[in-house]
Amino acid sequence: MSDERRAMLRIRRQLLGLLRDGGLPATVLFSVIQLVQVVLPALTALATAAVVNSVGTTANAGVSRVVTPLVLLAATLIVAQILSAIQLPTTLVVQSRIDVAYRERLADLASRSETITVLEQPAVQDLIATANAEPSTWIEKTPGQGSTAQLLLIVRYVGLVSSALVLVRFSWWLVPLLVLPAFAFRYLALRQWLNHFRIWARGIGDHRRYQYWSKLAFAPAEGKEIRVFGIDDWISSTGQNHGLTHMRPVWEDDYRAARAKWLQSALLFVPLVIVFLAVCIQTEHGRTSLATETVVLTAAWAVFQAVGYTFDSVAVQGVVPVMQAYNALDAALTDPRRTESDTPALTRTPTLAFEGVGFHYPGTEREILKGLDLEIRPGELVALVGMNGAGKSTLTKLLAGLYEPTAGTIRADGRDIAEIGYAAWRRELAVVFQDFVRYPLSARENVALGAEIDQDALDAAAREAGFDEVLARLPEGWDTPLSKERVGGVDLSGGQWQQVVLTRAIYAIKHGAKILVLDEPTAHLDVRTEFEVFERLTRLAREATVILISHRLSTVRQADRIVLLENGRIAESGDHDALMELGGDYAAMFTIQAERFQSGYDDRVEEGELL
Numbered sequence: 186m187s188d189e190r191r192a193m194l195r196i197r198r199q200l201l202g203l204l205r206d207g208g209l210p211a212t213v214l215f216s217v218i219q220l221v222q223v224v225l226p227a228l229t230a231l232a233t234a235a236v237v238n239s240v241g242t243t244a245n246a247g248v249s250r251v252v253t254p255l256v257l258l259a260a261t262l263i264v265a266q267i268l269s270a271i272q273l274p275t276t277l278v279v280q281s282r283i284d285v286a287y288r289e290r291l292a293d294l295a296s297r298s299e300t301i302t303v304l305e306q307p308a309v310q311d312l313i314a315t316a317n318a319e320p321s322t323w324i325e326k327t328p329g330q331g332s333t334a335q336l337l338l339i340v341r342y343v344g345l346v347s348s349a350l351v352l353v354r355f356s357w358w359l360v361p362l363l364v365l366p367a368f369a370f371r372y373l374a375l376r377q378w379l380n381h382f383r384i385w386a387r388g389i390g391d392h393r394r395y396q397y398w399s400k401l402a403f404a405p406a407e408g409k410e411i412r413v414f415g416i417d418d419w420i421s422s423t424g425q426n427h428g429l430t431h432m433r434p435v436w437e438d439d440y441r442a443a444r445a446k447w448l449q450s451a452l453l454f455v456p457l458v459i460v461f462l463a464v465c466i467q468t469e470h471g472r473t474s475l476a477t478e479t480v481v482l483t484a485a486w487a488v489f490q491a492v493g494y495t496f497d498s499v500a501v502q503g504v505v506p507v508m509q510a511y512n513a514l515d516a517a518l519t520d521p522r523r524t525e526s527d528t529p530a531l532t533r534t535p536t537l538a539f540e541g542v543g544f545h546y547p548g549t550e551r552e553i554l555k556g557l558d559l560e561i562r563p564g565e566l567v568a569l570v571g572m573n574g575a576g577k578s579t580l581t582k583l584l585a586g587l588y589e590p591t592a593g594t595i596r597a598d599g600r601d602i603a604e605i606g607y608a609a610w611r612r613e614l615a616v617v618f619q620d621f622v623r624y625p626l627s628a629r630e631n632v633a634l635g636a637e638i639d640q641d642a643l644d645a646a647a648r649e650a651g652f653d654e655v656l657a658r659l660p661e662g663w664d665t666p667l668s669k670e671r672v673g674g675v676d677l678s679g680g681q682w683q684q685v686v687l688t689r690a691i692y693a694i695k696h697g698a699k700i701l702v703l704d705e706p707t708a709h710l711d712v713r714t715e716f717e718v719f720e721r722l723t724r725l726a727r728e729a730t731v732i733l734i735s736h737r738l739s740t741v742r743q744a745d746r747i748v749l750l751e752n753g754r755i756a757e758s759g760d761h762d763a764l765m766e767l768g769g770d771y772a773a774m775f776t777i778q779a780e781r782f783q784s785g786y787d788d789r790v791e792e793g794e795l796l
């Protein structure tokens with residue numbers, strides 16, 4: 186068996202396995218409906234034959250002979266109606282349950298990698314986009330649609346066997362006469378579909394561009410510019426051009442396919458006509474009954490229905506790229522060292538030690554950190570300063586275990602944090618990144634982020650982050666959604682958002698986190714608010730170690746220690762007075778900033794208040 190076939194078989198098995206997620210009752214009901222539906226044509230054939238048969242004998246045997254077959258026929262027709270009525274809702278329930286479970290597994294998979302190194306690879310991002318299974322085109326299918334289609338493909342063979350069994354009772358040669366052309370019909374129809382599929386997919390780039398340009402007109406931000414610049418005609422014609430470039434080859438293929446349909450039609454009708462004529466001639470000569478004729482013709486048509494239906498195969502094809510991407514992600518994101526533990530990694534605030542830490546980002550050569558040594562004592566407030574691009578944020582990402590050092594080790598009380606296990610280690614940290622996420626959730630949810638709600642601790646954290654004043658102005662206080670897109674929601678300013686994430690970090694400390702890492706948490710705050718927040722952080726440092734990155738040297742001067750990062754190493758380290766006395770780069774940077782303040786650069790600060 187070729188590798189391609191083996192891979193396809195694996196995906197088919199996987200799709201069938203997904204049916205478990207549909208829930209037992211719904212999946213069983215779905216399967217029964219499909220099964221009954223495919224054997225119904227054979228049953229209908231038999232019931233119809235029984236009716237036809239009984240009509241001929243009524244005169245001799247009385248009305249009762251005809252009632253039973255009629256009831257049988259009516260029952261099959263009623264069952265068919267009932268099944269078709271509940272088929273759609275059952276299918277939707279099964280499909281959506283499978284999709285929900287699949288997406289949960291995919292999210293689990295994405296968070297399985299301890300570091301974000303793999304996630305940053307463009308190839309992995311492409312896989313994630315495909316595995317996400319959000320069909321934006323008719324050729325793409327979700328795992329739920331694929332797995333129900335795969336089940337149907339199998340069930341249809343049951344339909345084929347039941348119709349073949351009915352036929353074989355009358356004449357064995359009817360089976361190959363009908364089944365073989367039916368498979369040939371299926372082969373041709375599928376080939377045509379797959380070709381259509383390929384042509385459609387080839388122009389996917391133009392299709393996406395068409396979608397982009399078509400949506401532009403409705404987007405509020407772009408809508409502003411479109412109106413101001415008067416470019417609506419240009420936008421719509423550009424979109425249309427992409428649409429036409431994509432669709433022209435597809436339409437040409439449609440015409441070609443329509444012209445080639447005669448062969449498929451011949452495969453469908455010639456055997457049926459032969460069977461029809463053969464049965465008619467036999468009936469004519471009294472060798473077979475009208476009832477037999479009815480059965481044979483109905484069952485013959487059912488054979489074509491069972492085999493000739495290709496949409497299920499097309500649906501399975503539509504989910505193949507999704508499952509391939511999922512399997513590739515599964516392999517790429519499996520981290521053999523992952524440790525799962527609910528117990529806290531540390532019992533007390535540890536001494537942190539960066540020992541000869543070197544680092545370059547994956548896929549790049551440039552050393553961002555070069556043999557960096559730094560020790561941070563428990564409860565110390567360390568300010569990390571340096572020029573743009575010096576590697577300050579990189580250092581915090583290494584501390585959070587998002588990347589692993591390419592040289593050296595980071596230790597907590599002597600233990601390598603990689604050995605502790607990053608998941609357990611991160612529970613000891615509260616981190617505010619520069620590019621934090623603004624969740625469209627309530628203020629309370631934005632702060633607690635899934636942690637248990639302790640309202641007193643939330644209020645205290647809000648006070649310490651200076652967020653309490655903003656909260657007081659929010660229409661629903663803690664319950665106010667922090668997004669204009671939510672009903673009753675509000676938009677916060679950049680500085681107010683920073684107060685939200687600061688509150689989140691302080692709340693985490695109140696819930697046991699032992700190290701607070703703040704990457705420019707106050708850059709958007711006005712100088713006075715920043716100063717107040719910093720003062721509160723100084724008090725917080727008694728509960729936890731605080732590592733703070735800031736460019737405002739006037740604010741960080743109160744830190745226990747200021748560490749200047751330069752060329753991937755620690756260039757200067759000490760408290761403000763010691764570094765000023767040293768007269769190095771820190772002193773120079775501080776003097777420049779101080780002069781700017783004194784010359785009235787920021788009139789919100791009273792001279793001398795912060796410096």
Ligand SMILES: Nc1ncnc2c1ncn2[C@@H]1O[C@H](COP(=O)(O)OP(=O)(O)OP(=O)(O)O)[C@@H](O)[C@H]1O
Nearest residue numbers: 305546549553571572573574575576577578579580
């Ligand atoms: N994901 C990444 N992949 C490759 N290079 C990166 C990545 N993130 C950052 N860098 C590079 O690493 C260097 C250090 O960046 P980093 O963000 O650590 O600096 P920083 O000291 O925090 O700067 P700033 O003060 O501007 O925030 C920069 O040159 C940056 O371009």
